Amino acid sequence: MSVTLKINGETRTLDADPESPLLWALRDELGMTGTKFGCGIAACGACTVHWDGVAIRSCQTLVGDLDGAEITTIEGINTKAAEAVQTAWNELDVPQCGYCQSGQIMAATALLAETPKPTDEDIDAAMDGNVCRCATYARIRKAIHLASDKMEG
Amino acid sequence: MLHLLQKPLEAAQPSRRSFLKISAGTIGGLVLAMNLPRAAQAAAGDGELVQPFVHIRPDNTVIVLSKHLDKGQGTATGLATLVADELDASREQVSAEFAPSNPQVYANTLFGVQGTGGSTAMANSFMQYRQAGAAAKAMIVAAAAKDWDVPAGEISVSNGVVSHASGKSATLGELAGLAAAEDVPAEPVLKTPDQWVYIGKSFPRVDVKNKTVGAPNTYTMDFQLDGLLIATVARAPRFGGKVKSFDATEAKKIPGVVNVLQIPNGVAVVAKSTWPAIKGRELLEIEWDDSAAETRSSDVMMAELKDMTTKPGLKVREDGDIDAALEASARVIEEDFDFPFLAHGAMEPLDVAISFDGENAELWLGSQIQTIDHNVAATVLGIPFEKVKINTLWAGGSFGRRAQADAHPVVEATTLAKAMRADGMDAAPVKIVWTREDDMAGGYYRPMSAHKVKVGLDENNNVTAFKYTIAAKSIIKGTPFEQMLMKDGVDHNMTEGAHDTTYAFPMMNMDQAFQETQVPVLWWRSVGHTHTAYVMETMIDRLAKEAGKDPVAYRLEMLKDDPRKVAVLKLAAEKAGWDTPPADGRYRGVAVHKSFGSYVAEIVEISFRDDDTVKVEKVIAAVDCGTPINPDNIIAQVEGGIGYGLGAILRNQVTLTDGVVEETNFDTYEPIRMSDMPEIEVHIVASNEAPTGIGEPGTPPIGPAVANAIAAAKGNWVTSLPLAKNGLV
Numbered sequence: 001m002s003v004t005l006k007i008n009g010e011t012r013t014l015d016a017d018p019e020s021p022l023l024w025a026l027r028d029e030l031g032m033t034g035t036k037f038g039c040g041i042a043a044c045g046a047c048t049v050h051w052d053g054v055a056i057r058s059c060q061t062l063v064g065d066l067d068g069a070e071i072t073t074i075e076g077i078n079t080k081a082a083e084a085v086q087t088a089w090n091e092l093d094v095p096q097c098g099y100c101q102s103g104q105i106m107a108a109t110a111l112l113a114e115t116p117k118p119t120d121e122d123i124d125a126a127m128d129g130n131v132c133r134c135a136t137y138a139r140i141r142k143a144i145h146l147a148s149d150k151m152e153g
Numbered sequence: 154m155l156h157l158l159q160k161p162l163e164a165a166q167p168s169r170r171s172f173l174k175i176s177a178g179t180i181g182g183l184v185l186a187m188n189l190p191r192a193a194q195a196a197a198g199d200g201e202l203v204q205p206f207v208h209i210r211p212d213n214t215v216i217v218l219s220k221h222l223d224k225g226q227g228t229a230t231g232l233a234t235l236v237a238d239e240l241d242a243s244r245e246q247v248s249a250e251f252a253p254s255n256p257q258v259y260a261n262t263l264f265g266v267q268g269t270g271g272s273t274a275m276a277n278s279f280m281q282y283r284q285a286g287a288a289a290k291a292m293i294v295a296a297a298a299k300d301w302d303v304p305a306g307e308i309s310v311s312n313g314v315v316s317h318a319s320g321k322s323a324t325l326g327e328l329a330g331l332a333a334a335e336d337v338p339a340e341p342v343l344k345t346p347d348q349w350v351y352i353g354k355s356f357p358r359v360d361v362k363n364k365t366v367g368a369p370n371t372y373t374m375d376f377q378l379d380g381l382l383i384a385t386v387a388r389a390p391r392f393g394g395k396v397k398s399f400d401a402t403e404a405k406k407i408p409g410v411v412n413v414l415q416i417p418n419g420v421a422v423v424a425k426s427t428w429p430a431i432k433g434r435e436l437l438e439i440e441w442d443d444s445a446a447e448t449r450s451s452d453v454m455m456a457e458l459k460d461m462t463t464k465p466g467l468k469v470r471e472d473g474d475i476d477a478a479l480e481a482s483a484r485v486i487e488e489d490f491d492f493p494f495l496a497h498g499a500m501e502p503l504d505v506a507i508s509f510d511g512e513n514a515e516l517w518l519g520s521q522i523q524t525i526d527h528n529v530a531a532t533v534l535g536i537p538f539e540k541v542k543i544n545t546l547w548a549g550g551s552f553g554r555r556a557q558a559d560a561h562p563v564v565e566a567t568t569l570a571k572a573m574r575a576d577g578m579d580a581a582p583v584k585i586v587w588t589r590e591d592d593m594a595g596g597y598y599r600p601m602s603a604h605k606v607k608v609g610l611d612e613n614n615n616v617t618a619f620k621y622t623i624a625a626k627s628i629i630k631g632t633p634f635e636q637m638l639m640k641d642g643v644d645h646n647m648t649e650g651a652h653d654t655t656y657a658f659p660m661m662n663m664d665q666a667f668q669e670t671q672v673p674v675l676w677w678r679s680v681g682h683t684h685t686a687y688v689m690e691t692m693i694d695r696l697a698k699e700a701g702k703d704p705v706a707y708r709l710e711m712l713k714d715d716p717r718k719v720a721v722l723k724l725a726a727e728k729a730g731w732d733t734p735p736a737d738g739r740y741r742g743v744a745v746h747k748s749f750g751s752y753v754a755e756i757v758e759i760s761f762r763d764d765d766t767v768k769v770e771k772v773i774a775a776v777d778c779g780t781p782i783n784p785d786n787i788i789a790q791v792e793g794g795i796g797y798g799l800g801a802i803l804r805n806q807v808t809l810t811d812g813v814v815e816e817t818n819f820d821t822y823e824p825i826r827m828s829d830m831p832e833i834e835v836h837i838v839a840s841n842e843a844p845t846g847i848g849e850p851g852t853p854p855i856g857p858a859v860a861n862a863i864a865a866a867k868g869n870w871v872t873s874l875p876l877a878k879n880g881l882v
Binding site: 017020021024027028029031032033034035036037038039040041043044046073074075086089090093094095096097098099100101102105123124127128129130131132133134135136137138139140141 | 224225226227357358360361362363364365366367368369370371372374375377383408426427428431498499500501502547548549550551552586588589590785786789790792793795796797799800818819820824825826827828830832833
């Protein structure tokens with residue numbers, strides 16, 4: 001079965017098992033490995049991408065459901081929020097091992113697009129699905145607030 | 154982690170085991186004498202200065218070669234900081250790459266082999282990498298002096314620019330080629346601490362850019378190569394189980410599956426990509442032989458451990474006749490503790506890629522002990538050491554998991570590569586990918602353990618005797634590390650942080666007992682301290698209460714001979730406002746512990762939610778890790794170490810039912826999340842002592858500090874972890 005969708009603004013046709021997760025289509029078929037495999041059951045958020053701007057878990061999103069969808073991955077984010085988030089992440093040296101950070105950045109970007117001035121409670125709610133085993137959470141929280149300030153400025 | 158810091162001399166001697174056999178380890182500056190021959194430098198490219206630890210390229214980039222794996226702990230940045238400071242390079246021109254596997258050049262000077270662990274990276278490299286930077290700078294200056302015909306002493310280097318009062322100036326890159334022709338100074342002059350420009354100040358992480366854009370080929374999981382096949386392995390559901398028979402008919406029908414092969418530890422499904430490898434494996438029908446497997450449940454194993462603590466064990470420390478001293482005491486407090494198996498749960502599951510053509514092999518992995526991985530690969534493949542190339546990639550976490558004595562992922566990859574060749578497959582590279590379930594149910598856990606403590610008190614509630622017995626499976630016994638790390642049959646990793654306590658007990662005896670089980674165990678961020686700190690620091694709190702004393706004041710009294718521990722405790726207490734009571738509904742707990750040469754005190758503030766579960770609100774930490782190299786990274790590691798330890802004590806455990814692991818993913822082994830994370834403040838003690846570890850020392854105090862805060866509220870201490878078992882989470 002072939003599925004036609006937009007990935008990072010480009011029209012792509014995937015010739016893949018409709019039951020296969022978007023995660024593996026991105027990583028193995030398209031060679032876009034910025035989106036990470038962490039758990040395979042939507043419990044860690046390492047595979048977070050945007051579907052029409054909404055943060056979703058690509059490990060539980062089936063290719064067969066994506067005809068006509070617009071998907072954005074870490075390789076393709078270029079919004080004002082994304083730029084602010086990536087800059088803040090660099091300024092605060094957020095990553096340690098870094099493996100979860102693509103997903104963290106995708107989740108944070110989606111949060112800021114929706115809620116430009118998030119409270120700590122907003123951050124808890126939006127980010128609780130994204131696990132960081134290095135526990136960089138304190139810096140992620142600071143970086144989201146910093147990115148929010150940058151978007152304003 | 155590797156705990157060789159305690160015994161550098163023994164550790165520096167190569168093991169008699171064949172796969173650890175290497176030439177004598179190189180210590181410190183000796184490596185500088187082993188600089189590459191001129192011919193090799195010329196071959197490396199015109200205009201480049203190529204030294205073992207630093208390359209300076211004509212494009213003015215400075216590449217620091219990290220002999221250590223960076224799995225998030227910031228070591229690559231730390232090593233870059235040392236070289237950049239002595240070299241006077243600019244921040245912007247410095248980056249880091251992983252050094253090749255070569256125990257002669259890149260040994261951890263505390264291990265004698267190339268490897269990372271025990272929070273030793275900066276401790277063993279501090280002089281070596283500074284010398285490398287200073288030597289390169291001396292060569293650059295000597296070259297400039299000749300080129301400009303001015304005295305070397307009049308040349309200065311600052312922020313990557315070499316200059317002379319005459320107005321002549323050049324970049325490091327412009328002089329690199331000329332510098333390559335200079336002699337390597339045997340004893341380069343190092344800066345004095347007042348001359349440091351980066352050490353103790355700041356140096357941004359060298360890996361952040363790649364890690365915020367999803368850069369390719371950063372991690373093994375993302376490693377790509379033409380024709381790379383992906384394999385999953387069906388491993389025995391019970392530890393020690395073996396394949397009796399299997400049927401791959403249905404698995405082979407999955408499009409993309411190219412082969413199914415039995416290897417010693419299971420059945421491998423080899424596919425063109427990951428999804429068919431995962432799906433194909435689900436369709437395998439395997440009959441397992443569990444005759445030699447561990448088939449007990451973890452509660453049965455715990456009952457055995459608890460029973461072991463009631464009997465005399467191996468003597469770890471024996472100050473005197475402890476039973477007589479307890480007998481003579483006015484009263485005795487007795488407490489039992491138990492700790493579960495813990496999985497490391499690094500974000501990147503295990504993985505390793507290999508290319509083997511029958512004569513040469515190349516491997517790509519987050520190699521934490523390169524010398525073991527390298528030797529094991531050569532041994533299994535039956536080819537010389539020199540025919541194996543180990544490429545170290547950034548690791549998505551480890552927390553000890555990638556530092557195995559048996560290099561089992563490499564054994565699996567090399568046996569698969571051999572099996573593929575034997576089955577007539579072309580020499581295709583293959584990557585074994587572990588799913589989260591494979592990683593979490595795959596063993597190599599922090600050992601479960603039982604602890605029994607008896608403390609004698611006199612009429613005034615002063616301690617008269619402290620008797621402590623631990624039972625667990627030894628991480629060291631039966632591994633190649635045994636002869637390096639065990640003395641007289643005693644595993645000091647199991648009791649570290651307790652047998653060496655500096656609390657002034659008049660008498661302390663400590664025993665240990667080893668459980669035998671097929672469940673593989675391994676060091677988990679801070680090793681023995683993960684359980685001993687909890688026991689010691691909750692017992693001390695209890696003893697303070699018995700004595701009617703404040704927990705901080707009691708510790709200070711009992712730690713008179715440990716000034717550095719006293720200093721971090723006082724600093725944390727001051728910053729936390731210990732002398733003023735917490736706000737209504739808030740409770741404080743304190744713990745202080747030394748591990749890996751570093752001292753950390755943590756004071757937590759907790760509250761209780763409406764359902765009486767614990768919320769950790771705030772942690773104030775004070776740390777003394779000797780000379781601070783990169784203060785921001787010290788803060789980051791303590792923040793992370795606290796979070797890692799907190800997640801485990803809140804709700805993590807791995808349990809077995811009839812030998813089969815119950816918690817196989819993040820739904821049942823629920824990691825710490827954003828909303829669990831307390832506010833953390835880290836204060837660093839100024840110090841001129843030699844730098845010590847920071848990857849692990851933040852972890853041990855958090856558990857007991859939280860338990861002590863709970864006791865401050867409820868009056869009793871949790872003795873069976875995790876807290877979730879006690880209705881507190």
